[in-house]
Amino acid sequence: MDNPTLAKPYVIGLDMGGTNSVFGIVDQRGNIVAQTAISTKAYPDINDYVAAAVTALQPIIEEVGGIEKIKAMGIGAPNGNYYNGTIEYAANLVWEGVVPIGKLFQEALGIPCRVTNDANAAALGEMTYGVARGMKNFIMITLGTGVGSGIVVDGKVVYGCDGFAGELGHAIYDRSPEARQCGCGRKGCLETYTSATGVARTARLLLEQSTAPSPLRDLDPEKITSYDVFLAAEKGDQLAKDIFEYTGSILGKACANYALFSSPEAFVFFGGLTKAGHYIMDPIEKAYNEEILNIYKGKAKILVSSLKGSEAAVLGASALGWED
Amino acid sequence: MDNPTLAKPYVIGLDMGGTNSVFGIVDQRGNIVAQTAISTKAYPDINDYVAAAVTALQPIIEEVGGIEKIKAMGIGAPNGNYYNGTIEYAANLVWEGVVPIGKLFQEALGIPCRVTNDANAAALGEMTYGVARGMKNFIMITLGTGVGSGIVVDGKVVYGCDGFAGELGHAIYDRSPEARQCGCGRKGCLETYTSATGVARTARLLLEQSTAPSPLRDLDPEKITSYDVFLAAEKGDQLAKDIFEYTGSILGKACANYALFSSPEAFVFFGGLTKAGHYIMDPIEKAYNEEILNIYKGKAKILVSSLKGSEAAVLGASALGWED
Numbered sequence: 039m040d041n042p043t044l045a046k047p048y049v050i051g052l053d054m055g056g057t058n059s060v061f062g063i064v065d066q067r068g069n070i071v072a073q074t075a076i077s078t079k080a081y082p083d084i085n086d087y088v089a090a091a092v093t094a095l096q097p098i099i100e101e102v103g104g105i106e107k108i109k110a111m112g113i114g115a116p117n118g119n120y121y122n123g124t125i126e127y128a129a130n131l132v133w134e135g136v137v138p139i140g141k142l143f144q145e146a147l148g149i150p151c152r153v154t155n156d157a158n159a160a161a162l163g164e165m166t167y168g169v170a171r172g173m174k175n176f177i178m179i180t181l182g183t184g185v186g187s188g189i190v191v192d193g194k195v196v197y198g199c200d201g202f203a204g205e206l207g208h209a210i211y212d213r214s215p216e217a218r219q220c221g222c223g224r225k226g227c228l229e230t231y232t233s234a235t236g237v238a239r240t241a242r243l244l245l246e247q248s249t250a251p252s253p254l255r256d257l258d259p260e261k262i263t264s265y266d267v268f269l270a271a272e273k274g275d276q277l278a279k280d281i282f283e284y285t286g287s288i289l290g291k292a293c294a295n296y297a298l299f300s301s302p303e304a305f306v307f308f309g310g311l312t313k314a315g316h317y318i319m320d321p322i323e324k325a326y327n328e329e330i331l332n333i334y335k336g337k338a339k340i341l342v343s344s345l346k347g348s349e350a351a352v353l354g355a356s357a358l359g360w361e362d
Numbered sequence: 363m364d365n366p367t368l369a370k371p372y373v374i375g376l377d378m379g380g381t382n383s384v385f386g387i388v389d390q391r392g393n394i395v396a397q398t399a400i401s402t403k404a405y406p407d408i409n410d411y412v413a414a415a416v417t418a419l420q421p422i423i424e425e426v427g428g429i430e431k432i433k434a435m436g437i438g439a440p441n442g443n444y445y446n447g448t449i450e451y452a453a454n455l456v457w458e459g460v461v462p463i464g465k466l467f468q469e470a471l472g473i474p475c476r477v478t479n480d481a482n483a484a485a486l487g488e489m490t491y492g493v494a495r496g497m498k499n500f501i502m503i504t505l506g507t508g509v510g511s512g513i514v515v516d517g518k519v520v521y522g523c524d525g526f527a528g529e530l531g532h533a534i535y536d537r538s539p540e541a542r543q544c545g546c547g548r549k550g551c552l553e554t555y556t557s558a559t560g561v562a563r564t565a566r567l568l569l570e571q572s573t574a575p576s577p578l579r580d581l582d583p584e585k586i587t588s589y590d591v592f593l594a595a596e597k598g599d600q601l602a603k604d605i606f607e608y609t610g611s612i613l614g615k616a617c618a619n620y621a622l623f624s625s626p627e628a629f630v631f632f633g634g635l636t637k638a639g640h641y642i643m644d645p646i647e648k649a650y651n652e653e654i655l656n657i658y659k660g661k662a663k664i665l666v667s668s669l670k671g672s673e674a675a676v677l678g679a680s681a682l683g684w685e686d
Binding site: 198205212224301 | 534535623624656
């Protein structure tokens with residue numbers, strides 16, 4: 039898939055998680071042509087981490103013809119700051135404070151290196167290789183342990199005054215006294231309802247509130263996942279369907295509020311929860327269409343990421359490398 | 363205030379209201395060097411309106427040295443669409459459907475002519491001449507009969523996929539069964555609480571709910587304005603202060619949600635309600651600071667427009683004329 043019109047036909051993408059760091063060399067069409075990985079948490083000194091990464095990268099860089107074939111590197115990391123090329127106070131990483139990860143890789147590899155957070159990387163990935171190709175205005179919603187977002191306006195990710203714009207998972211959805219407690223210290227945030235843990239909370243709640251039979255009752259309530267709920271829904275379980283209905287309806291209404299901001303062409307959903315397919319996507323679309331302000335009706339598509347889950351994070355990070 | 367370095371040192375701003383249209387010729391520093399006005403509603407045919415406007419403009423254009431001294435014209439109009447240069451289905455104007463106002467003025471005057479809505483014009487005005495000078499990311503909130511917004515990201519107004527982005531007055535704030543009915547057909551929109559009519563609703567509500575004495579009880583409840591409430595607050599009336607406290611607190615919390623989107627340097631407030639000064643601004647700031655997500659704490663300023671109320675709309679519209 040080498041593109042002969044480009045002197046530098048590849049970029050490197052780094053998907054940095056708390057446990058592992060996955061590196062991919064990616065071409066313009068979004069093919070990961072070579073891949074490697076190292077442990078993230080095994081290197082309490084960031085310089086050791088970068089050295090280990092470079093050692094792991096060396097053979098796959100040679101595989102594609104050497105570093106002169108690589109345009110740049112993109113890093114998707116928790117609390118990654120695009121403006122500063124830093125990781126700032128990331129709770130799930132071994133390094134404390136502010137880490138100048140972009141500068142360190144740039145010096146070690148001799149190519150430009152850009153940094154952003156996971157959800158922004160996901161948005162870039164969709165825009166570069168996925169369902170948002172050609173779109174100038176869309177909102178990416180990532181449904182994982184938390185809920186992240188990456189907002190694209192006029193073809194660019196919105197970073198705001200500090201590099202940290204786009205935290206729609208913490209938009210307060212419910213202001214009633216019964217609103218759910220969020221890890222951020224406040225109450226009623228979207229992610230308390232629509233993250234993986236939010237779905238599990240809803241499952242426990244609905245199981246308690248009803249006496250309807252459900253295969254979910256056979257599971258340890260503290261360990262129910264959205265995939266368990268999906269499997270139950272597939273067996274025809276109404277309670278499982280109600281859990282997705284409840285979750286999707288909240289997501290749809292929340293998105294109707296977000297549309298007022300940037301009038302996007304699409305909302306693109308990514309993450310484990312989207313594997314529930316129509317059980318979750320139909321209620322999102324229904325609630326969105328019911329709630330959206332008249333002038334925006336019928337304008338935004340509700341889409342699911344088209345990138346393979348296992349590749350999406352590396353592809354997203356790599357997309358940063360194509361920026362000029 | 364002629365700027366000798368510019369061949370075309372002026373722009374025309376048109377503030378189009380349902381009743382009157384005010385035109386100003388404006389220099390780079392935001393001085394309105396000449397002004398004129400015509401009736402908007404007196405011309406049911408848009409071509410007659412444009413002809414009348416050009417006739418009224420002729421003498422003031424001559425005053426500044428002729429049309430060759432004027433770079434462009436900017437129009438702030440209800441439902442003004444930046445992308446198309448049109449006014450689309452504006453309920454308060456005499457013309458129905460889609461009006462190609464930009465094209466008509468461009469042909470009549472022979473200079474570029476751009477169109478946007480009132481709140482976006484206000485944001486451009488603040489960025490060009492007002493408190494947002496030098497800012498790349500801020501959110502303008504206009505508190506009038508309705509609540510409008512103009513969102514600036516990376517130095518540009520956010521228009522979205524259709525030219526109608528930025529309707530934060532219709533973000534649903536309250537999802538409880540008691541949420542207020544909005545003119546848009548939905549319930550709980552921000553503007554049902556924080557527009558001029560929203561404040562009057564709050565005044566009637568608090569007057570009913572309490573028996574505390576208040577000079578506001580001497581007024582016809584259907585005719586109370588935010589200025590009446592301000593005058594009462596100035597006399598030390600606690601109930602009047604409570605009305606602003608209630609309103610400001612809602613605005614502050616709503617803005618804390620909007621900050622998640624674009625992490626702005628500032629929120630800039632404009633409109634009649636801001637004349638209440640600290641009675642409204644203090645509760646906005648307090649609620650904002652209490653509610654804002656930790657990572658954004660202390661980053662956004664809460665500001666009031668620095669443009670004279672009577673000039674702001676013309677200045678805002680004129681600012682469009684400086685765009686390249």
